[in-house]
Amino acid sequence: MSRLAIDGGMRAVDQAKANGFDLNGCVLHLLHRAQQAADEAFAAAFSDTGLTPRQLAVLVIVGEREGTNQVGLVEATGIDRSTTADLVRRLMRKGLLARRRARHDARSNVLRLTDEGRVLLESFRSRAAEVDRMLLEALPEGGRAGFVEALGRIATMAPLTGGAVADRSLLAAE
């Protein structure tokens, strides 16, 4: 009955304010919305390539550490093994990536850019930098570096090990 009294006497939006939760002030939700905006900008800039942001990340990483294997990609992108296998397959199908078995470890795939991939990556990098600049133009000039740094801090707060979740007793602490 007390619940009914609360529901009846207080609009949900006011309840939201009362307990300090508002969707449009919620990091979780804003992060998603911001990524929607970023992905939309990316899609517009890369529409002729059929490339996704994740596929570009893989190309960039292989470009930076040519000869890495798929585990290297997992570590660098946060994408898991099976998704990585798919991504690599899609990029090979596009002719941008190639792989061969490592000489020193027959389990391991050595990844490298194809000649075409190496050429295209240069223009992809420029485009991605432009998308980034465009996104940052939504922010006041003085706040851009701080925003990128803050994103980096949140991005790196969760190691892939999964142990991080268990460590965060903050959730239960209140």
Place this chain on the structure above:
Amino acid sequence: MSRLAIDGGMRAVDQAKANGFDLNGCVLHLLHRAQQAADEAFAAAFSDTGLTPRQLAVLVIVGEREGTNQVGLVEATGIDRSTTADLVRRLMRKGLLARRRARHDARSNVLRLTDEGRVLLESFRSRAAEVDRMLLEALPEGGRAGFVEALGRIATMAPLTGGAVADRSLLAAE
């Protein structure tokens, strides 16, 4: 040949720095990584519910504007019509959401929380607020409000109309 010279004489990571593009300073990539961290924290906090961040967003919005239809959800969440239909169906299956045809417009579904949904939403809101607090703890205290505001700015820079992409001549402008 000049390309080969560049590739041979300069490591890719240095090229990245030269043209101002670095994956770990890239908004596009950091936004994704940050969301991975946020989703992981969310999943840990909501593991007993089977709820996804998007499903929670729908519940919150219906809670704030009970009686909205699915178009209202599309506008509030940025999720498209067909995804929204799926989301609503999943939430109905969980017994959290109910809908009926609108009296004034027989095409329109009026959405409302079930009694169970209304009760659970209160605890969901608290949990989401805790996840948010935890994420923000990765940032220096003085930068939190600014970060949330910056996220909001990027989130709202792309209207759903799609016209926004065409408007952004910045991409070609350089």
Place this chain on the structure above:
DNA sequence: TATTGTTATACTCTATAACTATA
């Protein structure tokens, strides 16, 4: 035994198109 990679499976989200029924 542990690691690398693959495959199978499943689910969420996204997106488009075609469709029904209403307006």
Place this chain on the structure above:
DNA sequence: TATAGTTATAGAGTATAACAATA
């Protein structure tokens, strides 16, 4: 004609589990 919603289809990304080959 336009709108609200559904359905079908497709693809991307994520996740788990099981597996083969290798270390």
